[in-house]
Amino acid sequence: MTNAAPISETDLHALVDDQLTPERAAEVEAWLAGRPDKAAEIANWRRQNEALDALSGPVAGDAAPPRLDPPLMARPPARPRLAWPRRAAAAVVLLAIGGGIGWFGRSYTLPSSSDELITAAIEAHALYVREKRHAVEVAASDRDHLVSWL
Amino acid sequence: MDFLDEIEATVPALRRYARALTRNADRADDLVQDCLERAIRKRNLFTPTGPVQAWLFRILINIWRNDLRFERRRGDQIPIDSLIAEPSVAPAQPGRIALSEMSRAIDRLPDDQREALLLVVLEGLSYHEAASALGIPDGTLMSRLGRARATLRMSTGTADEPRLRSIK
Numbered sequence: 001m002t003n004a005a006p007i008s009e010t011d012l013h014a015l016v017d018d019q020l021t022p023e024r025a026a027e028v029e030a031w032l033a034g035r036p037d038k039a040a041e042i043a044n045w046r047r048q049n050e051a052l053d054a055l056s057g058p059v060a061g062d063a064a065p066p067r068l069d070p071p072l073m074a075r076p077p078a079r080p081r082l083a084w085p086r087r088a089a090a091a092v093v094l095l096a097i098g099g100g101i102g103w104f105g106r107s108y109t110l111p112s113s114s115d116e117l118i119t120a121a122i123e124a125h126a127l128y129v130r131e132k133r134h135a136v137e138v139a140a141s142d143r144d145h146l147v148s149w150l
Numbered sequence: 151m152d153f154l155d156e157i158e159a160t161v162p163a164l165r166r167y168a169r170a171l172t173r174n175a176d177r178a179d180d181l182v183q184d185c186l187e188r189a190i191r192k193r194n195l196f197t198p199t200g201p202v203q204a205w206l207f208r209i210l211i212n213i214w215r216n217d218l219r220f221e222r223r224r225g226d227q228i229p230i231d232s233l234i235a236e237p238s239v240a241p242a243q244p245g246r247i248a249l250s251e252m253s254r255a256i257d258r259l260p261d262d263q264r265e266a267l268l269l270v271v272l273e274g275l276s277y278h279e280a281a282s283a284l285g286i287p288d289g290t291l292m293s294r295l296g297r298a299r300a301t302l303r304m305s306t307g308t309a310d311e312p313r314l315r316s317i318k
Binding site for chain 2: 018044
């Protein structure tokens with residue numbers, strides 16, 4: 001004890017932080033035994049450490065999310081190669097959907113046959129209703145009428 | 151051990167430290183992500199003289215300081231929750247520090263002291279490693295540690311030291 005190195009402030013911190021060899025720690029403890037005021041300060045430091053550990057304890061347990069996984073973060077260039085079968089599959093699915101919509105939906109864009117019939121009937125009606133005499137039965141004597149109609 | 155494996159092994163410690171610095175889990179993980187990205191990008195700059203751990207802490211602390219500087223230029227932003235004053239509660243057990251009180255006292259510490267204290271106490275870095283992570287001489291680390299502990303003792307310790315009072 002008598003030939004031990006003098007106790008420094010760093011020794012006191014190191015005692016609290018478990019950074020001393022067991023022999024040196026025993027020397028520091030023995031030194032503290034004769035100094036109650038210092039011992040009280042060191043005891044407070046220890047309680048600070050306990051409180052700090054307690055404050056951070058619960059959050060340290062959960063697993064890191066994938067975005068904090070270094071091996072995963074280090075290989076973004078490898079990703080496109082992994083992804084190409086997915087892209088091909090997506091292309092096939094999109095083509096199939098497009099084809100299906102085209103096949104089953106064409107009746108919505110093409111005019112239907114009944115529409116055409118109705119249009120033709122309306123045109124015919126519009127043409128003949130104006131004609132007092134029947135247009136198909138104009139006699140050769142009705143030359144003036146025929147010329148003006150043509 | 152592979153470089154990436156070594157980084158991966160440090161992730162829990164980095165997250166814990168980041169949470170203690172930021173007091174916000176999401177923000178802490180953002181900080182750790184920035185740190186890991188920078189470490190992976192600059193891995194050739196790492197000289198394998200010291201432990202990877204201290205190097206990573208150094209990167210993390212630098213990013214954190216930059217964030218703080220940026221925020222301070224923008225003006226203080228504090229979460230609305232912290233505006234509500236918590237009633238101070240007496241310590242549950244004599245001789246123990248109330249955690250809420252401790253948490254507030256740590257928040258009030260100057261940044262450099264808080265960084266040093268958390269590296270040593272929470273992460274168990276040796277004084278030399280902690281000093282190199284902070285980019286300061288060992289002696290400076292010790293004085294920051296000493297000031298941090300003295301301040302915390304003042305703000306949390308006086309009421310619950312039965313031994314000290316019996317001496318007086």
